[in-house]
Amino acid sequence: MIRTLPTSNTYNWCFKLYVLLYFTFLFAPLVVTCVLAFNDSQFPSLPWKGFTLEWFTADLPERVGIFNDQINLDSIWVSFRVAFFVTLLATTVGTCGAFLFEQEDFRFKQGLYFLMLCPLVIPGVILGISILLFSNTLGTYFETNLNIDVELFRPGFWLVVLGQFSFIATLVTLVVSARLKKFDRTLEEAAMNLGANRFEVIWYITLKFLRPAIIGAGAVAFLMSFENFNTTLFLVGYEATLPINLYLQVRDGSTPVINAISFMLIVGTSMVALANLYFSRKGE
Amino acid sequence: MKNQKRWALLFFLSPVVLWLFLLIVLPHIDLLVMSFRVEDDAGKMTWSFSNYLNFFEEPIYWLTFVRTAIYSILVTFLTFVIALPVAFYITKVVAPKFQGFLFVLLLLPFWVSELVRVYGWMILLRESGVINHFLTNLGILRQPVEMLYTDATMILGLVYTSMLFMVVPITSVLDSLDNSLIEAAYDLGANMWTILFKIIIPHASPGIVSGSIVVFMLTLGNYLTPNLMGGKNSLWFTEQIYNQFIASFNWNQGSAFGFLLLVLSSLVVWLGLKLTRQNLRKVVQ
Numbered sequence: 001m002i003r004t005l006p007t008s009n010t011y012n013w014c015f016k017l018y019v020l021l022y023f024t025f026l027f028a029p030l031v032v033t034c035v036l037a038f039n040d041s042q043f044p045s046l047p048w049k050g051f052t053l054e055w056f057t058a059d060l061p062e063r064v065g066i067f068n069d070q071i072n073l074d075s076i077w078v079s080f081r082v083a084f085f086v087t088l089l090a091t092t093v094g095t096c097g098a099f100l101f102e103q104e105d106f107r108f109k110q111g112l113y114f115l116m117l118c119p120l121v122i123p124g125v126i127l128g129i130s131i132l133l134f135s136n137t138l139g140t141y142f143e144t145n146l147n148i149d150v151e152l153f154r155p156g157f158w159l160v161v162l163g164q165f166s167f168i169a170t171l172v173t174l175v176v177s178a179r180l181k182k183f184d185r186t187l188e189e190a191a192m193n194l195g196a197n198r199f200e201v202i203w204y205i206t207l208k209f210l211r212p213a214i215i216g217a218g219a220v221a222f223l224m225s226f227e228n229f230n231t232t233l234f235l236v237g238y239e240a241t242l243p244i245n246l247y248l249q250v251r252d253g254s255t256p257v258i259n260a261i262s263f264m265l266i267v268g269t270s271m272v273a274l275a276n277l278y279f280s281r282k283g284e
Numbered sequence: 285m286k287n288q289k290r291w292a293l294l295f296f297l298s299p300v301v302l303w304l305f306l307l308i309v310l311p312h313i314d315l316l317v318m319s320f321r322v323e324d325d326a327g328k329m330t331w332s333f334s335n336y337l338n339f340f341e342e343p344i345y346w347l348t349f350v351r352t353a354i355y356s357i358l359v360t361f362l363t364f365v366i367a368l369p370v371a372f373y374i375t376k377v378v379a380p381k382f383q384g385f386l387f388v389l390l391l392l393p394f395w396v397s398e399l400v401r402v403y404g405w406m407i408l409l410r411e412s413g414v415i416n417h418f419l420t421n422l423g424i425l426r427q428p429v430e431m432l433y434t435d436a437t438m439i440l441g442l443v444y445t446s447m448l449f450m451v452v453p454i455t456s457v458l459d460s461l462d463n464s465l466i467e468a469a470y471d472l473g474a475n476m477w478t479i480l481f482k483i484i485i486p487h488a489s490p491g492i493v494s495g496s497i498v499v500f501m502l503t504l505g506n507y508l509t510p511n512l513m514g515g516k517n518s519l520w521f522t523e524q525i526y527n528q529f530i531a532s533f534n535w536n537q538g539s540a541f542g543f544l545l546l547v548l549s550s551l552v553v554w555l556g557l558k559l560t561r562q563n564l565r566k567v568v569q
Contacts, residue, residue, distance in 0.1 A: 033400065116300070
């Protein structure tokens with residue numbers, strides 16, 4: 001059964017085999033995707049025709065590597081910009097949320113807290129369409145009544161940022177709140193006694209204490225934004241983010257360029273994830 | 285002092301209120317309102333139930349809805365059955381020095397974009413895919429078969445995508461299960477199944493419930509995996525919503541569908557919480 005109890009050999013081996021199979025199931029699609037990024041073939045499939053880096057570097061008529069593929073490079077850049085603004089907004093508002101729910105008291109606090117959790121249980125697709133509808137309603141209102149054409153209300157870059165921010169902020173709030181719960185409030189009182197005002201206390205003491213949580217939440221926010229599909233799908237304009245752009249390519253047939261992009265994504269996100277994990281362990 | 289406190293409250297409250305009202309509350313009210321609006325013969329918008337009536341009168345709509353719900357339940361159950369032994373192995377069976385490593389290994393694939401994971405399955409499973417290549421080379425299959433675009437592969441993909449959200453909460457509740465309880469039961473002569481159903485599952489139930497709620501909700505609202513792995517036959521309800529919005533440009537009909545999906549998803553979350561007497565605050569932590 002468990003470590004301390006005697007177990008039969010068959011039981012042990014079966015369990016090991018099961019876990020091994022599980023991890024194979026977990027990693028098979030990723031490993032295959034990475035390996036086929038280096039296959040010297042026009043299609044992302046076996047047989048193996050030899051190792052090549054052409055799907056990264058080539059600029060030939062029949063083969064354009066990712067580093068020369070302008071459409072994909074553009075979409076990566078769009079995703080970076082979206083993720084940057086989402087991270088900035090979500091960490092700011094999420095940290096405010098953490099302070100609000102942990103340290104302040106006001107009427108309807110419970111109600112607002114419940115509302116703050118809602119984005120977690122609303123499917124991303126619904127979030128996308130309702131924000132699309134609302135921005136459209138606002139846009140029409142401004143145009144017919146005030147005769148102003150507001151770019152923000154049309155599907156496009158900023159609407160994608162707002163859509164992703166709407167649920168990622170909840171996540172940041174929860175992560176930062178968890179850290180703020182552990183904060184020793186006597187430190188604040190001490191600073192107050194020494195003459196600091198509320199904002200100085202927050203700036204010089206509480207935020208310093210929260211920094212690892214805020215950075216960790218920021219990293220998660222960045223990754224979540226970078227790979228978001230469901231919400232973005234409805235809000236995207238002519239500037240496609242990387243997942244949207246990849247989706248369109250995968251749907252209409254695929255080339256090993258997609259493998260090359262996937263390879264870079266897998267390596268990149270794993271590194272961010274491991275760094276995040278390392279620092280959060282060190283923080284504890 | 286008092287004045288300062290008021291300013292602090294206002295400083296924290298205003299961005300949060302703006303966020304929640306402008307991006308969550310008002311858009312969803314708009315969604316509800318739009319779903320009751322319809323264009324009449326003169327081209328004017330009027331109030332009507334017809335978007336909802338369409339849903340019940342057209343079998344393809346409500347059948348897709350029911351199908352999506354049933355498959356989501358199936359996916360949730362399968363995810364649970366696969367995840368429980370893995371969580372148990374990591375917390376109770378494997379040598380403690382490997383514990384951390386295995387847990388990190390478990391999380392790693394889920395940092396990668398869902399699209400990349402689905403794409404990985406596509407190149408594994410399709411007719412010219414890797415699995416077919418091996419099976420034909422080994423002589424098990426005479427001809428490659430198309431394994432994509434069936435309900436089974438779609439479910440496989442959905443289980444794979446949502447695995448993390450089941451394994452992590454179950455692992456964390458099992459971590460707090462006292463080993464001596466299992467030892468005591470064992471000494472008193474209980475067999476493996478008794479221990480599983482009388483000790484492990486009851487103890488893990490908070491984790492199981494929160495995992496199931498998240499998995500169910502994510503599966504129900506998934507668009508990418510059914511669309512790419514289920515192909516044209518996937519008939520997932522989110523695709524109906526997408527079609528109404530993007531293809532037919534009938535936003536009112538789409539809103540009604542969206543609202544129905546939201547109701548179903550909230551209902552299941554609420555039911556899951558009620559049945560196990562938990563609240564949302566505890567589950568999300």
